[in-house]
Amino acid sequence: xxxxxxxxxxxxxxxxxxQRGIAVISGVVLRENETMLRFSRDLGFAISSDPTDPxxxxxxxxxxxxx
Numbered sequence: 001x002x003x004x005x006x007x008x009x010x011x012x013x014x015x016x017x018x019q020r021g022i023a024v025i026s027g028v029v030l031r032e033n034e035t036m037l038r039f040s041r042d043l044g045f046a047i048s049s050d051p052t053d054p055x056x057x058x059x060x061x062x063x064x065x066x067x
Contacts, residue, residue: 006039007039007043010039010043011043013025014061014063017063018063018064021064022063023062023063024060024062024063025045025060025061025063026058026059026060026061027058027059028050028056028057028058028059029056029058029059030055030056030057031055031057037059040059043061044061045060046060046061046062047059048060
């Protein structure tokens with residue numbers, strides 16, 4: 001755990017998304033999943049409340065500024 005396979009896969013996903021011109025990667029994480037929230041934060045994702053579910057958080061990584 002820490003910076004193993006999951007970390008490498010997510011870094012690759014971010015790299016490919018940038019190459020393909022994707023502007024934003026986002027997801028939903030349960031607030032109780034502190035490991036995933038820390039992982040997301042460490043990768044640069046912003047974490048905010050999910051307005052539709054108080055048990056969840058939204059994680060968002062902006063890859064490029066909107067046109």
